[in-house]
Amino acid sequence: MNHSQAVALKADFDRDGVVIIRDFVTRETARGICARAEAATKDLPTRHDPFSNVTKGLERLDEYFGELLHRGPQVPILEMLLGKRAEPTTASFFTKDKNQQEVHPHSDAMDGVVIWIALDETNERNGGLQFLKGSHKRQEEFRHLRAHTPTDLSDHPDRFEAAMSPGDIVIFRPNTVHWSGPNHDGSVRRGLNCFYVGNPFKKWKKGREKDWQAARKAKLAAMAK
Numbered sequence: 001m002n003h004s005q006a007v008a009l010k011a012d013f014d015r016d017g018v019v020i021i022r023d024f025v026t027r028e029t030a031r032g033i034c035a036r037a038e039a040a041t042k043d044l045p046t047r048h049d050p051f052s053n054v055t056k057g058l059e060r061l062d063e064y065f066g067e068l069l070h071r072g073p074q075v076p077i078l079e080m081l082l083g084k085r086a087e088p089t090t091a092s093f094f095t096k097d098k099n100q101q102e103v104h105p106h107s108d109a110m111d112g113v114v115i116w117i118a119l120d121e122t123n124e125r126n127g128g129l130q131f132l133k134g135s136h137k138r139q140e141e142f143r144h145l146r147a148h149t150p151t152d153l154s155d156h157p158d159r160f161e162a163a164m165s166p167g168d169i170v171i172f173r174p175n176t177v178h179w180s181g182p183n184h185d186g187s188v189r190r191g192l193n194c195f196y197v198g199n200p201f202k203k204w205k206k207g208r209e210k211d212w213q214a215a216r217k218a219k220l221a222a223m224a225k
C-alpha cells in the first residue's frame, strides 16, 4: 500500500468506522487459515449456546494463530489506522451454516480495532457481516444494542453490507454497530476474527493485585508482632 492509499484508507476508516481491503491475503492463504482453524477446533466439545458457532482463543489451540494475531500482515495497517499500537486480545473462528446462528446488532468494546478475514464467499444470503457506517461516532444512540436481542436495522440508511470473497478483510472499530443475519442459503460461511481491544481483564487483575498486596502486607505486619 502506498502513502496516498494509506491516507485514503485512514480517512474512510475515521469517517465510517469500517473499511474493506480486497484480496488482503491470497485465496491459498485463506484456505490454509481455514484448514488450520478447522483442525484446531475439531475435537472441541459441541456447544449448545446461541453463539456455538464462535470459537475464541484460537491462539491457545495453535501457535500459528498467536503469530497471526501478534505479527500478521494486518498489524502495521491497524497501527496506521489507529495511530497507536494495536493491542491483541484473541483470534476467533466464526462459522455459520445453520439458520439460527444469527448475531444481532451490537458493539464489542469502546476502543481498539477488530478484523474479520473472509474464508468463504459471504454476503447477505449466507449471513455475512452488516455494519452501520459512522455509528462509532454515535455511541449514545446505539448503547442499548445487544448481540442476543433482535433489533431490525435492515432499512437503516447507513447500513453497509460487507459482501466478501475468501482473502478479503474487513477492519472495523469495535463500537461500529455490526451484526450478521440468518444463513438463508445454508452455504458454509467461515471467517477469522481478531480482536485488538487490549486485555479486557486488566482492570479486574489490577483490583486482584491490590487485594493480594494488601493481604500480604497484613500478613507481614501480623508476623512482625
Ligand SMILES: O=C(O)CCC(=O)C(=O)O
Pocket (backbone or CB within 6 Å): 094, 096, 103, 108, 114, 116, 127, 129, 178, 179, 180, 191, 193
Ligand atoms: O461473524 C459473525 O457472524 C459476527 C461477527 C461479530 O459479531 C464480531 O466480530 O463481533
